[in-house]
Amino acid sequence: MGFFSSLFSKEERKKKALQRNLKKAIHKNIQTEDRYAAMQALLDDGSDEAIYGLLKRFTIKADSKGGLVVDEEEKAWVYKAILSFGSRAIPLVKRFIQAKEGPAVNPVHSISTALDLYLDLTDHNKDAVYELFQELIAQNPPGYERDPIRKEELINFLHKWDDDRMAALIAPYVEDMNETIRFLTVEALLNYGIEEIARERLLPLFDPEINDSLRIHNRLLAGFADKGWSIKGARSFIDPLIKNTEYVVQRGDTLVKKKGK
Numbered sequence: 001m002g003f004f005s006s007l008f009s010k011e012e013r014k015k016k017a018l019q020r021n022l023k024k025a026i027h028k029n030i031q032t033e034d035r036y037a038a039m040q041a042l043l044d045d046g047s048d049e050a051i052y053g054l055l056k057r058f059t060i061k062a063d064s065k066g067g068l069v070v071d072e073e074e075k076a077w078v079y080k081a082i083l084s085f086g087s088r089a090i091p092l093v094k095r096f097i098q099a100k101e102g103p104a105v106n107p108v109h110s111i112s113t114a115l116d117l118y119l120d121l122t123d124h125n126k127d128a129v130y131e132l133f134q135e136l137i138a139q140n141p142p143g144y145e146r147d148p149i150r151k152e153e154l155i156n157f158l159h160k161w162d163d164d165r166m167a168a169l170i171a172p173y174v175e176d177m178n179e180t181i182r183f184l185t186v187e188a189l190l191n192y193g194i195e196e197i198a199r200e201r202l203l204p205l206f207d208p209e210i211n212d213s214l215r216i217h218n219r220l221l222a223g224f225a226d227k228g229w230s231i232k233g234a235r236s237f238i239d240p241l242i243k244n245t246e247y248v249v250q251r252g253d254t255l256v257k258k259k260g261k
Contacts, residue, residue, distance in 0.1 A: 017041070018042075018045060018047070018049065018050060020038070021038040021039075021041040021042050021045075021050075021053070022038075022042070022049070022050075022053040022056075023038075024037075024038035025038045025039050025042060025053055025054065025056070025057055026053075026056050026057060026059065026060050028060045028061060028062050028063045028064075029063050029064070030064070031064055031065070032062065032064045032065070032070050032074065035062065035064070035074060036074070036077070039054060039057065039074070039077065039078060039081070042054050043081045043084075046085070048092060051082065051085060051088075051089055051092050052092050052095070052096065054078050054081055054082060055078075055082065055092065055093065055096040055114065056096075056101055057074065057075065057078045058075060058078065058096075058109070058110065058113050058114060059101045059102055059109040059110070062074060075113065079113065079116075079117060082117055082121075083117070083120060083121065086121070087121065089117075089121055090118070090121050090122060093114055093117050093118050093121060094118065094132060096111075096114055097111045097114045097115065097118065097132070097136070098135065098136065098139060106147060108145075108147055108149055108150050110149060110153065111150060111153055112153045112156070112157065115153070115157050118132065126163050129161065129163065130163060130165055130166070130169075133154065133166060133169055134169065136150075136154060137154065137169050137170065137172075140154070141172070142172050142173050142175045142176040142177075142181075143176065143177060144177040144178075145177075145178070148176070148178045148180070148181050151173065151176065151178070151181050152180065152181060152184060154170070155170060155173065155181070155184040155185060155188055156184065158170065158188050159188070159191070164192060164194060166188075166192070167188070167189060167192040167194050167197045167198065168197050170185055170188055170189070171185070171189060171197060171198070171201045173185040174186060174189070174201050174202065174205060179213050179216070182205070182211065182213065182216060183213065183215060183216050183219065186202060186205065186216055186219055186220060186223070187219060189201065189202060190202075190219070190223035190226075190227070193227060195227065195229055198229075199229050199230070202220060202223075202224075203231070203233055203234045204234070205217075205220055206220060206231075206234040206237040206238050206241065207234070207237050208237065217241055221238075221241065221242065221245070221247055221255060224254075224255050225247060225254075225255040225256060225257060228254050229254070230252065230253045230254055231249065231253050231254065231255060232253040235249065235253060238255070242255070246258055
């Protein structure tokens with residue numbers, strides 16, 4: 001009886017220690033040494049709960065002595081710690097990317113670092129990343145959101161990721177309620193340069209009743225001129241936009257820059 005009682009007590013102490021370290025690892029106001037000690041304990045614990053607790057360190061900005069430098073150093077330490085678990089950490093990182101672990105007032109946490117982690121843990125496997133993005137975009141469809149940070153980070157991630165399949169996935173974001181999301185999507189689709197996917201999605205954005213953003217109009221003009229894509233179907237919207245600009249429409253309904261411009 002004494003043996004089992006001792007064993008039970010030991011397990012209870014271990015659970016309580018884990019909970020303390022989980023809290024300390026994301027306590028932004030304690031000393032960095034105390035946070036490091038907690039994070040090291042989580043690394044040594046190595047359980048799924050401990051690994052996920054380390055990931056949550058990416059949801060806070062430490063307010064300790066040393067400021068931003070210390071915060072970045074701690075996050076770099078956590079990054080390496082997660083990598084040390086190898087493929088075992090993949091489902092936990094994926095869960096973290098799809099979750100909402102921020103404070104109650106703003107639960108959608110940043111996932112840019114976790115996306116980089118996912119890349120490294122999967123050895124930059126395109127199919128794995130594509131599958132993840134399918135799920136993320138389905139979970140974050142076009143529409144209104146008070147804080148569209150997740151959509152923004154997904155689109156920005158594609159600037160460093162070469163997979164043409166992503167163009168069709170993000171194309172619906174040209175209809176998002178947030179102007180920045182629409183602009184970033186336009187930029188991404190033009191960068192991919194896949195006419196059969198982008199042209200029909202982008203042409204309606206020349207219509208001022210659909211899109212009244214001047215920077216999107218300007219980016220579209222530059223993009224269509226650079227790509228040589230036909231503007232057929234949107235000429236009536238484009239003519240007022242290019243009046244007194246460097247662009248003209250030539251035969252074949254394509255935009256070109258005036259000579260000398």
